[in-house]
Amino acid sequence: MRVAELMPGLVEDLKRLTSIPSVASAGFPAEPLLAAHDFVIDRLRDAGVVAIESLTIEGKTAPVVVAEVAAPPGAPTVLLYTHYDVVPAGDESLWHTPPFEAVEKDGALYGRGTADSKANVMSIIGALKVFGGRPPVGVKVIIEGQEEVGSPFDTYPPSAPELFRADAMIIADVGSVRPGTPTLTVALRGSAQVDVEIRTLAGDKHSGQYGGAAPDARIAMIHLLASLHDAQGDVVVPGLRRTEWTGATYTDEEFRELAEIEPGTATMGTGGLGERIWSGPAVTVIALDAPSTAAPMNAVAAFCRAVLNLRVHPEQDAAEAQAALVRFLSAQRPFGIEAVVTAGETGNGFAATLNGPGYDAATAALRAAWNAEPQTMAGGGSIPLVMALHQAVPAAEMLLFGATDSYANIHAPNERVLLDEFAKAVLAKATFFVEYARRAGGAP
The missing domain is CATH 3.30.70.360 (Alpha-Beta Plaits)
Known part of the structure; x- marks a missing residue:
């Protein structure tokens, strides 16, 4: 399979991108942000993408990488979004490895930003590389550098809807409920x-x-x-x-571990866990x-x-x-x-459409990549970008899936991405291109 052949190089590129301390918070230097921006452009070019620009939004330091591959005749267009900036490392004494040195250990890659969201950056690039930059659908790539500190896309998309015009959008800034369980995030509070x-x-x-x-x-x-x-x-x-939550959720044991609830302390509320934290x-x-x-x-x-x-x-x-x-x-x-x-x-929150060709293609792609039945989950946190994109292009299907998982320690010490999940995320996006082209009329 083409993805398996590409993975060693993609992992090395992820290590290089992780080593760039692209922190967008106030007080941190801008040079690493610009270095990460340039690295992403170089990797997109290496993947065969020709039409690449940098968008600078007034009042923002980090430029946005904007790339496009024209759709074949009759094929739909997919927009893929994620970000190259990261949060600060915090107390480095709590890290087992240097936060800005990507360290591979026991099937995982450790380092600040590996999961949030540089593995997602490289999974987009990897999926394009599978097709030599010419996938069976049109593709727009939006990779920004200030998501963690007040994204310009919280408000910008409705002012420039043509930039974001697409039939489906993949927001690759989320992940699976647990490793090995392919998951679509279909709602946000x-x-x-x-x-x-x-x-x-x-x-x-x-x-x-x-x-x-x-x-x-x-x-x-x-x-x-x-x-x-x-x-x-x-x-x-x-x-x-x-309302009752009927999709996938954590077990009580998983939630207690993830929330780090002290032994002997009860959780709050009654009813299902998904209902309490998502719906x-x-x-x-x-x-x-x-x-x-x-x-x-x-x-x-x-x-x-x-x-x-x-x-x-x-x-x-x-x-x-x-x-x-x-x-x-x-x-x-x-x-x-x-x-x-x-x-x-x-x-406002977000609730996805669960009966369109994009949703069906994403479900098929996740099933093929993970060799497991996809699950749906929600997010307790808001992602204003999702609603802004929906306002800009209300007809586009919004699909949220990515390379990380609930145990990735994003925004915390010892952040990591599992390399097997990273590979599956690349395969899922590449497969989505094929499935969506077929289901939305662009391929036999």
């Missing part, structure tokens, strides 16, 4: 922010002189936040959508004003502010869900105290 403020006094007062009668804003806030969940940990806010709401306190335990103050708090993150059912409008949370919090009166509740940013 939406997100909304809500700010809550409570003021009870003109200023903090000594707890010995006033505590017990003076209304403590921090205590009131704690009671207000506690009203969001019942005794089992389920969100009780009316108007937030929750139901979640409210998290992401900020709370309080003195550090390293510097406690004997004072009744006059003011307290909290910031909440609401995760929303993939098919519920995020603003609608946010309004439900605002109404609920505004109606509460802990100790008769009123809170000021303010709506913040929102981002």
Whole structure:
């Protein structure tokens, strides 16, 4: 098989790309980002792609690699997206290997960005290389360099829809539920922010002189936040959508391991795990004003502010869900105290079409590559890019699959990609080109 012949070279290229510390965060040098950008262009040229450009978006440092292969007569066009930037390595003492030296060990390649998302970069390039840069479908490749720090594609696609015009899109920034299980991500929860403020006094007062009668804003806030969940940990806010999840999900043991839940500590909520983390709401306190335990103050708090993150059912409008949370919090009166509740940013979720030629082709490609029945899963986190692309080209089928898996330690120490999963991701994309051409009318 052509993919097997290409894999040694693709692995070496992945090692070289991983060794480039292309961190896009503020305070890091731009030179590695540009080096990674240039490396991607060189590899695309090596794969036989001729039409390659660099797109610079105002206010962004890293240029976007934009490549295109024209469709054969009657064939559909596929857009493939991923990114070449990475998050910082963090505390390097927690790494078993140097984060920006790709180390191959026990069938895996370790290094920052191996899974998120440089293996996906190379899987796209590898799939094109299978056909010498002339696949049986038209191809557009979008590989950006600032996904981790506020992607320009969170908002840019609707302003330039022709650049993204395609019949199907593969978002290669995800992976499988577990190694060996080919997985399509078919839904993403939406997100909304809500700010809550409570003021009870003109200023903090000594707890010995006033505590017990003076209304403590921090205590009131704690009671207000506690009203969001019942005794089992389920969100009780009316108007937030929750449905049963019928696709693949983690076992309880897998989830406890992945979430690093302390022994003896129960998970929150009732019902299926997929329902709790993917097709139901979640409210998290992401900020709370309080003195550090390293510097406690004997004072009744006059003011307290909290910031909440609401995760929303993939098919519920995020603003609608946010309004439900605002109404609920505004109606509460802990100790008769009123809170000021303010709506913040929102981002809608995503639910894929499961009956189009792209979905059928992706299912067939994953089945062939992994020699296993494909599963569907969702993502608890939002990917604004997906919705922006959908707004730009609403008719395109959105397909999310990639080379990583839930155990890849993305954004954490000892990030890794399994080389067998990497090879299967290359094969899946190459097979998708063939299957999609056949199913969408471009090949017999």
